[in-house]
Amino acid sequence: MTSAPNSINSFRTLPDPEGHFGQFGGRFVAETLMPLILELEQAYKDAREDPAFRKEMDYFLKYYVSRPNPLYYAQGLSDHLGGAKIYFKREDLNHTGAHKINNCIGQILLAKRMGKTRIIAETGAGQHGVATATVCARFGLPCTIYMGAKDIERQSPNVFRMRLLGAEVKPVTSGSRSLKDAMNEALRDWVTNVSDTFYIIGTVAGPHPYPELVRDFQCVIGNEAKEQILDAEGRLPDELVAAVGGGSNAMGLFHPFLDDKDVAITGVEAAGHGVHTGHHAASLTAGRPGVLHGNRTYLLMDDDGQIKEADSISAGLDYPGIGPEHSWLKDIGRVNYVSITDKEALSAFTLCSEKEGIIPALECAHAIAQIIKTAPKMNKDQIVLMCLSGRGDKDIFTVAEALGVKL
Amino acid sequence: MSDAIIGGKDRIAKRFEKLRAENRAGLVTFITAGDPDPETSFEILKSLPAAGADVIELGMPFTDPMADGPAIQEASNRALAAGMHMRKTLSLVRGFRDHDHETPIILMGYYNPIYIYGVNEFLEDARNAGVDGLIVVDLPPEEDSELCIPTVEKGLSFIRLTTPTSDDKRLPKLVQNTSGFVYYVSVAGVTGAGSATNDQIIEAMARLRRHTDLPIAVGFGIKTPSQAAEVAREADAAVVGSAIVSKIAESLDENGKATDNTALVVSGLVRELADGVRNARK
Ligand SMILES: Cc1ncc(COP(=O)(O)O)c(C=O)c1O
Numbered sequence: 018m019t020s021a022p023n024s025i026n027s028f029r030t031l032p033d034p035e036g037h038f039g040q041f042g043g044r045f046v047a048e049t050l051m052p053l054i055l056e057l058e059q060a061y062k063d064a065r066e067d068p069a070f071r072k073e074m075d076y077f078l079k080y081y082v083s084r085p086n087p088l089y090y091a092q093g094l095s096d097h098l099g100g101a102k103i104y105f106k107r108e109d110l111n112h113t114g115a116h117k118i119n120n121c122i123g124q125i126l127l128a129k130r131m132g133k134t135r136i137i138a139e140t141g142a143g144q145h146g147v148a149t150a151t152v153c154a155r156f157g158l159p160c161t162i163y164m165g166a167k168d169i170e171r172q173s174p175n176v177f178r179m180r181l182l183g184a185e186v187k188p189v190t191s192g193s194r195s196l197k198d199a200m201n202e203a204l205r206d207w208v209t210n211v212s213d214t215f216y217i218i219g220t221v222a223g224p225h226p227y228p229e230l231v232r233d234f235q236c237v238i239g240n241e242a243k244e245q246i247l248d249a250e251g252r253l254p255d256e257l258v259a260a261v262g263g264g265s266n267a268m269g270l271f272h273p274f275l276d277d278k279d280v281a282i283t284g285v286e287a288a289g290h291g292v293h294t295g296h297h298a299a300s301l302t303a304g305r306p307g308v309l310h311g312n313r314t315y316l317l318m319d320d321d322g323q324i325k326e327a328d329s330i331s332a333g334l335d336y337p338g339i340g341p342e343h344s345w346l347k348d349i350g351r352v353n354y355v356s357i358t359d360k361e362a363l364s365a366f367t368l369c370s371e372k373e374g375i376i377p378a379l380e381c382a383h384a385i386a387q388i389i390k391t392a393p394k395m396n397k398d399q400i401v402l403m404c405l406s407g408r409g410d411k412d413i414f415t416v417a418e419a420l421g422v423k424l
Numbered sequence: 425m426s427d428a429i430i431g432g433k434d435r436i437a438k439r440f441e442k443l444r445a446e447n448r449a450g451l452v453t454f455i456t457a458g459d460p461d462p463e464t465s466f467e468i469l470k471s472l473p474a475a476g477a478d479v480i481e482l483g484m485p486f487t488d489p490m491a492d493g494p495a496i497q498e499a500s501n502r503a504l505a506a507g508m509h510m511r512k513t514l515s516l517v518r519g520f521r522d523h524d525h526e527t528p529i530i531l532m533g534y535y536n537p538i539y540i541y542g543v544n545e546f547l548e549d550a551r552n553a554g555v556d557g558l559i560v561v562d563l564p565p566e567e568d569s570e571l572c573i574p575t576v577e578k579g580l581s582f583i584r585l586t587t588p589t590s591d592d593k594r595l596p597k598l599v600q601n602t603s604g605f606v607y608y609v610s611v612a613g614v615t616g617a618g619s620a621t622n623d624q625i626i627e628a629m630a631r632l633r634r635h636t637d638l639p640i641a642v643g644f645g646i647k648t649p650s651q652a653a654e655v656a657r658e659a660d661a662a663v664v665g666s667a668i669v670s671k672i673a674e675s676l677d678e679n680g681k682a683t684d685n686t687a688l689v690v691s692g693l694v695r696e697l698a699d700g701v702r703n704a705r706k
Contacts, residue, residue, distance in 0.1 A: 035566065043566075043567060044564060044566050044567060045535060045562040045563065045564075045567060046562055046564060047490070047491045047561050047562060047564075047585070047587075048564050048584070048585045048586065048587050048589075048590065048598070048609075049491075049585075049587040049588075049589050049609065049612050049613075050589075051564045051566070051589070051594070052589045052590075052591070052594055053589070191494075191497060192487065192488065197488065198488075201488055201489075201490045204490045204491075205490065205491070205492075205493070205614045208491060208612060208613055208614060209612060209613040209614060209617065210612075211589055211612050212612075307536045307539060307540060308534075308535045308536045308539055308562065309488060309536060310488075310490070311562075316536075318536070318540065320540070321509040321510055321537055321540065321541075322486075322510070322536040322537035322538070322539065322540030322541065323485075323486065323487045323504060323509075323537070324487045324488050324536070
């Protein structure tokens, strides 16, 4: 890790008023959406300063999402690897089984505040779709979820869950038929229905103010984890690890620790079949800065600026971009980004199931795989804190197929 | 607000002057560069002025056209599959300029391919190729420093999209660095979707006229000659895109390849649209 420029006293002050994290971020959207985006920015500013909004959020996070969730000492895995002490922040224990709901509670309350009457969202693994459908059911708003046709096949349990919750799931057949195309389609819906529709973006990407507000709503992960590790160990961890798709669970964990200079931070991208094969989703490792979906960020693309299809066994990481704040954290060197292949993630998936009795989502299996590589080289008194972003029930069909098992 | 001057002559301003002198609205036609393949696309492009196109919008293909409906998405996909890229798009324009020195060409698309080309290099090459202006869908005035300002400094026009969500509060910001003409997107939505009513267009035109003296072109959802004529009674130009691009799609063979008919059906439709536009105020 290269050290940050001395001029930076805090890594937690961005974005600037135009939504920039260094050169990244911004508001690259069609004009039809601009007035709405400015309105959202104002509504969020007001809500953030309104104690009633905070109170309502806290209520739903506690009684509906079931927070705080535990910081769990993964002794089985720690002993097996024989190095650092590994802690899991148990986002898998949230209602709906992943961190995505933290953000959805915040955004649905914002939508209500703004008087919006219809919700749309994109989803990859289906976790964000399920979380969105869940809050829409709870708050009585109709919702339409855009999901790539390829993801509908590999995440069928979540598709059924969304439909049970009353959501309309629209298959997206354009482009690579996965997350990026679902986002295109959601944006198309939004431009068409600007006046009544709120777009609940599922990760720290999109035009300003989304990367900021989604991060703020997800920071509950890191804020709780910080308190919990101090309780358990009396000190901060040596390293944080989290998987990055768009980057919301990672940003939620990382952000409250960014100014704790002794805490090393590692984000794990999906290397798919291997970064060298070209079939992967490692935009920070192998991409370059470009503009897509409302922000400037690292993207996978060709020399003509055409976006490449991402490839990962994990639908939630299968995206050719990344939240702009991660791009900035990479460039200034505060966070180290690495990548993990499908194969490595699969063996981490089974190892965690066997050693901990926890079936992890394939997304965070990437983070576990990284720990499998590094923890054995660390001392027994060192601490690694990882975000277990979701549970793996949704992935059992994909994993069975990859392991050659017929269900 | 300075109009774009290219080597002492500004094709866009001249074209709208001519239209005013003829007391008629113009027809702006959209096709995607390289659709369905670079050669056929060049043939189509060359045929447009004679068929009655007054201004040409040439789409720069992009993998993720977020503000476009299925017709233009597919046009983009066909072009990319046929090996189209930005340098070839510019050489199409260069080739066109060998035959036509007067019809304005506006490149339309998304920012990323331009950003990756390099803004200054792109503007230099575009101007040298004979491009007159740019419409870049995902660059609102909040991002003017990216491309809009450099474009105007290079003497090209940066044409802004105004929409039904552009109210009196927003419009001053929108017309600020705009030149050439103002494009009014008559419905909130993607290209090729439904169309606005005549009353809605009249109301929007009045609102826009309060904020700009530039010519106003109205587009989105115009499919037939009679729709084009209706718009042409109110606006300075009518823009047709998806309907033309759909004609290209219909003309292809079972393998998605161009047929002898492809260029012909396009000029056929453009001729009908031009008739509608030219006779609108008679
Ligand atoms: C369990 C889980 N973890 C991680 C992700 C990746 O998203 P992000 O990087 O925004 O946390 C997803 C996305 O669907 C997910 O479902």
